Structures are given as C-alpha cells and as structure tokens.
Amino acid sequence: MIKPELKDFLQSEETKIIKGNVAAAYAAKSARVQVISAYPITPQTTVVEKLSEFVDGGLMPGTQYIKVESEHSVLASLVGASMAGTRTFTATSGQGLFYMYEMVHWTAGVRLPIVMAIASRGPAPPWNIWADFTDVISCRDTGWMSAFCANHQEIYDEILMSYKVCEDYDVLLPKFVAYGGFILSHTSKPVIIEDQDKVDNFLPPLPDEKGWPHIWIDPNRPLMHGNLIMPSGFYSEFRMIIHDALIKSQEKIKAVAKEFEKTFGRSYGNGLIQEYKMDDADVAMLNYGDLALQMEEAVDAVRDEGYKVGMVKLRHFRPFPVKDIVEISKKVKVLGVMDRATAFGSQTGGPVSSEVKTALHGTKGTAMVFPMINGIGGREVTLEQQKEQLKILIKINETGELPEDLLYGTLWHGKLEVD
C-alpha cells in the first residue's frame, strides 16, 4: 500500500520519475547555467544527452553547449567560460576525470565556481564502469570541494546547493557532486524539480556584466592571469588562501543546507554530515553515497534485534568535517568507517578511514576507528551484508577482539572466496 504522503508526492506536478543523471541535468537547468561543455563517458552519458535535449529544445535560452573532443578540453573550455564571468556545468566519470586532472588543479587555482557532476566509476584496468568513489577521491588535494549523494533527489538538491556555496565570495572554489555510477545514475526514482522562481530566489543571481570579483575578461579593464611567479613571490600565500577558503567553506555549506531546508523542506543534516539514530548508539558506521542510505535500513534491522547501532552519512569529503567527526566519535565506542574507494599503500584503511583517523589523532574520549572497504568496482553490497558489517562492530565493542583476515588492519568485506 502506498502511504498517503507518498501518494501526494508522486502525484504532484513537479515530481518526475527520473534517472539520477537526468536529475543532475534538471539541476543544471534549474540553476540556469550559461555554458555547458561535455564529452560522453559511461555512466555519465545520460546527463549530457538530457542537457542536449534541453538546449536543442530551446528550454535553456542563451545557454551555450560546447561538445568537445576530450575531457581535458571539457574543463579547459569551462575554465575559459567561467573566467569570462558565466555560470558553468559539466559531468563526467572515472577515466574522464583522470584525463581532466591537469585542469582540475587549474580550476581551483583560478578560484572558479564550476560545478561538476560525477557519476563515479572504478578506475581501469581492468575496465570497470560501476560505482566506486576512487575517481573523485583521488582529486583530494586539488582545492575542489567534493560531495557525495545518497539518492536521486539529493543529486538535484546538492547541485543547487553547490552553486550557492561555490559562488560565495568567501569561497569561490569549484565542486564535485558525486554519486554511484549505475546505482543512482541509471535507476529511476521520483525527484521533485523545484519551481523556477523558488530556485531563482534561492540561488545567487547569475554573474553581472562585470563577472566575478577576482577575475574577468573586459577590454576596458585588461587583466592578465597566471604569469610565472618566482618562489620569492606570493605563490605560497596564494596557496594558503585557497587552503583557508576550502576549510572555511564548511560554515557556508552548513548555512546553505539550513537555508535549503527552510526553502524547500528537505534536510541534509548539517550539510557536512547526517546522523542516523546516533543519540543512544554504542557503535556506529560512517558511510557515504547510496550505501549510506541503504544502511539506514540495516541499522533499523539490527536495532530490532536489540543492539544500539547508529550510522553517520558523510556528505562532504572536502572540506573534511573534522569537528563534526570528533563530536560523533565521542558518542560511540567503536566507529566503523566504510569506504567504497581504495587508497593503495595506505595502512590506515581506505581514503575516508585515513581522514577519520587523522581527525581523531590526539583526541580524548573518542571512538576506536575500524576501517572497512566494500562495494569496490560496483560489487553489490546487500542489506544482509550491511547488517553483518554492523554486527562486526558490535562484536568488537563487546569482546575487544578484531576480526581475523584483515589486510593491513582493514577489513575488505564481501570479497570472493579464492582457493
């Protein structure tokens, strides 16, 4: 039986049953982006196809859509377009992001508020096109913000919130909005596409004729950017300012999430993390992306068996919410950190585990961190497996013993049996 509130939701005019990729395209349209540049890659393709439909169909008047010959040119052309003072958008996946890497650094160096959707996929070889966040996470040190989405609606919502954060004059940095390839990109769910006036009021206005406050293209105010700078010049200080802006963006992300909730009625925790049944939890799992959403069910099921478990959904990898992580770590005795990404050579677990361990280093009264990895290259993670994962944490808490079969202190959960 359909719940009455769900029925209303499904029948409302602005609700569409769409793929995650299409939700990303709708978000770009709602944000009135002025320049799109894209190159097709699985599983991002339906984003660029839908945008093509919008632009060719006259639904995005004035928007320029550049269909380039490679991902390197995708981001290069958006750097050009954004420098000239326009709101820009693109989307890619795995290998495409790797091919862009040079320009990924450049974008943050120019402090351009470009938003990029990432339908995340596992790095090759062997070829893999399924959910794995190693792509976006390997851009950790580029100066980009990065967000994970857990469901279709969040893709739409997060892209809107991202423009508001990125274009804030105290932030002025680009942002990835990542979601699991195929799991979210190619499945369909109801998504509310908000009223255009409401979105216009929520978002900052498009850049005026003068462009951004720090960079512009205007013959009357000729500007040069990116000259060679000697080590004795301000290079180091420019980098410090980017670092500072990225860390301070936490406050802006929180403020925007709050305002988003007030305007549109959908809550994303404090913007950086979202807690689930953490108040009385003894042990908890930190998770991100679609698996975090599924784990809510696992938490409920394990709680039904009488265990006090909780879950924390990490919404942002950069900026990394150190303060929030310390706070939630004080609530539980064991904190499992579940990565759907690899960090070769790390002896502190996956990339997020390593961040959590670093965040907690030297703190008192915080949980023991147990690093876990699952779902690599789109490997299915079932509800049963997630219940098992939570029970491993419970066992560690009860017995103080770690499971056997760890790989350098990390449990790779759900791996195939090999003779």
Added chain:
Amino acid sequence: MASLKKVMEDEIACKEWFLPGNACCAGCGLEVALRWAMKALGPEVAMVTPASCLNVVIGLWPKTAPDFPQFNMAFAAGAAVATGFDAAFKAKAHKFPGKGWDKMTSICFAGDGGTTDIGIQGLSGAAERNSDIIYVCYDNEAYMNTGIQRSSSTPHGAVTTTTTFGKERYKKNLPAIMRAHDIPYVATCSISEPLDIYEKFKKAKSIRGTKYIHILAPCAPGWGFPSEDTIEIARMAVKTGFWILYEVENGVLTLSKKSKTLLDPSKRVPIIEYVANQKRFAGISEKTLIELQEQIDQDWENISKEIFCQQEYSK
C-alpha cells in the same frame, strides 16, 4: 597587401598593445608576430596562451606587457579555452544585448609545440566544431622555452638539444592539416612581412568560424644567429621558398605577394643561403641539404598544380 599608409591611418594599429619592457630575448621573432597581430585586432580580445615562450616574455609576476585581456594556460588547453571564451561571450551577448559582447574576438596564441604536438587534439576539435576563434601558431621550430628541444615543427636537418645530429624527420605541415578540417580561413605569415600579418589578421577578425594563422618566428638563441638578423632570416625563409606565404579562404588557396613570384623555380634562392647563417644547420650534410631542397621543390610542385587546377576550373 596593406600599405603602410593605410596602417598609419588606423588609430588602433598606431598604438602598441604589447608594451615595451617585456621579457623577450633580443631579436625575438615572437614579439613582432604578437605586436602586429594585436595592431590588427585591437584590444577587444580575450587571448589565451598555452605553455610557451609567451608565458614568460609577457613578464614575470607582477609585471605584465599585454595591454589587453591575456591568460596563461596549460599546454594542451589553448584551443579549448579560446572556445570557452567564445561561448561565454555568446552567453553574455544573450544576457546583456547591445553591450558589445558579440564583438569580442577569442584568440589562442600558441607556440609550435603547443600547436603541432601536445595541443593538436584540442585544436583539431575546435576546428571540427568550427569554434569562432582565431588560433595562432607562432612557429620558432622547437621547444625554445624549455631549452631548444625538437618539436614536430622542427625542420629536417636542424640540430636541437634532442636531435644531436640534426632531425631526421621533416617539419609537420600543420597549415595543410588545418586546411583538411575545412575551416573558413587558413593563412601563413612570416614576421619579415608585418603588413601581411596585419592584413591577414584583419581578415580573420571579420570571418566567423575557426581561423588558423601560422607565423614563422625565428629564434636567435635557438637557431643560432645574431639577434639583429631575425628579420633577415625570416625574409630568407620566404625567399628560398622554404616558408610559403599564402591564405586559404573557404578552400581556395591564394599565394601572398612575396611568395607569388616563387612559382617560377628560378626565382627561388637556393636553400643553402637560408641554412648557411644558422648554427642549428652548421653540421648539415650535403645529402640532408639536397633532401631539404627536394622537399621545398616538391611543396612548390604541389602548390603549382593546385593553382593550375584552379585556373583551369575557372575557365
């Protein structure tokens, strides 16, 4: 060709847009190319410069010589960034009509490495899309900024720091490759003919779509000649027929004034007159020299045939 008198009447051309006090080497060919291109274009441009000498000669931060919007960029990104500028101007022209955004010229000013090697994919992409940009290759025939390493544009026989005994392969004919993209305008220039540069950029500015201009810009330290001889070396490249000046408008090739007479092989100065004054060819063998001359004669043979066909067809 434009007369000097005509250029002097052009207020924009009389002004310098690439200012003195820049960091060019003495006798830099690139400087002449950029100065004269900008005299034709004026300041309503957005110029992107992928990695090349130009990133340095514009001045070390915070000094800057261009008196127009100019942006440094990564090596392979030139054509795409110029395309991005153009897209932004079109979007701005839509949002702010009548404010002149539709009059902006997006231009990429790249070296031969950034064009014929690492940048060729982006350039080919832009040309295939017919992006509304001017792409300029200033050709000093090697990676001069990094210390004279060979590029695909280095000529046969030339010594660089990575072709110790002279380059075995021939210079990549990029203007021909750009012609094959069926873009509205392709032209070659030499810095010895500034009025020709002026005229060709004026024309390029008036055409919609991708315009490709390839300028031979000798490099005194890289080629090994006295810095006061730059113009003379560039002139000799034209006189020998090694560097052919022409333009291709909508597929139709026209030889420019200084090259037109060279259709007659007897009018061409032998290649030895060109290579003799450059240290990079100091150890050139007789065999290589003959091969170079044969290549030049072959190029001219091809052009002669094309022009003959044009004339036959128009009858």
